Amino acid sequence: xxxxxxxxxxxxxxxxxxxxxxxxxxxxxxxxxxxxxxxxxxxxxxxxxxxxxxxxxxxxxxxxxxxxxxxxxxxxxxxxxxxxxxxxxxxxxxxxxxxxxxxxxxxxxxxxxxxxxxxxxxxxxxxxxxxxxxxxxxxxxxxxxxxxxxxxxxxxxxxxxxxxxxxxxxxxxxxxxxxxxxxxxxxxxxxxxxxxxxxxxxxxxxxxxxxxxxxxxxxxxxxxxxxxxxxxxxxx
Numbered sequence: 001x002x003x004x005x006x007x008x009x010x011x012x013x014x015x016x017x018x019x020x021x022x023x024x025x026x027x028x029x030x031x032x033x034x035x036x037x038x039x040x041x042x043x044x045x046x047x048x049x050x051x052x053x054x055x056x057x058x059x060x061x062x063x064x065x066x067x068x069x070x071x072x073x074x075x076x077x078x079x080x081x082x083x084x085x086x087x088x089x090x091x092x093x094x095x096x097x098x099x100x101x102x103x104x105x106x107x108x109x110x111x112x113x114x115x116x117x118x119x120x121x122x123x124x125x126x127x128x129x130x131x132x133x134x135x136x137x138x139x140x141x142x143x144x145x146x147x148x149x150x151x152x153x154x155x156x157x158x159x160x161x162x163x164x165x166x167x168x169x170x171x172x173x174x175x176x177x178x179x180x181x182x183x184x185x186x187x188x189x190x191x192x193x194x195x196x197x198x199x200x201x202x203x204x205x206x207x208x209x210x211x212x213x214x215x216x217x218x219x220x221x222x223x224x225x226x227x228x229x230x231x232x233x234x235x236x
Contacts, residue, residue: 099204102149125181
């Protein structure tokens with residue numbers, strides 16, 4: 001598989017370290033919707049000045065994960081399920097394109113890494129948590145984005161993934177987690193089957209099909225939660 005690695009400056013490495021750390025915390029709910037992000041505290045944690053932290057927060061705001069309120073500070077954005085479901089539709093269209101626009105064929109090392117991820121998912125299913133599921137899903141998605149040769153497409157696809165990833169944490173009921181693991185394991189197996197024979201277009205369509213099923217299940221979870229909410233009020 002062709003590598004796109006370029007030599008990075010210390011400032012670029014520092015920026016990416018802070019950016020990835022904060023983005024993951026937001027997407028895993030460690031910084032929940034509405035949480036305030038303090039530049040000074042983050043700068044102290046990462047042992048940097050406030051300038052790189054400010055740059056990171058500016059990028060995260062452009063990606064829709066945080067918002068700045070004049071005179072109040074910087075906060076994690078609320079989860080708008082209806083808006084993010086539209087982003088899922090966009091992701092589905094881009095997934096199909098990913099298998100057509102300059103896809104990068106995986107090498108043996110990549111396939112071995114994906115096989116290990118499949119084994120990790122199968123092991124985690126028995127005693128997994130929603131956060132563990134989310135981390136494994138995040139790893140899988142980022143691996144898939146490495147196979148997109150069209151860099152603007154790869155960048156937008158990854159950005160939309162992190163924008164929508166919080167929906168899963170928000171809407172998946174605990175009693176549906178094992179089923180979600182089953183769907184996820186099936187997706188990895190099907191992707192592996194396509195990649196082993198080098199069918200990159202099939203890889204894109206498999207990803208699209210599973211995204212469609214994912215958002216359909218999440219909307220069903222949302223509907224079920226809405227129907228149950230009045231019953232809880234009455235029972236209380």
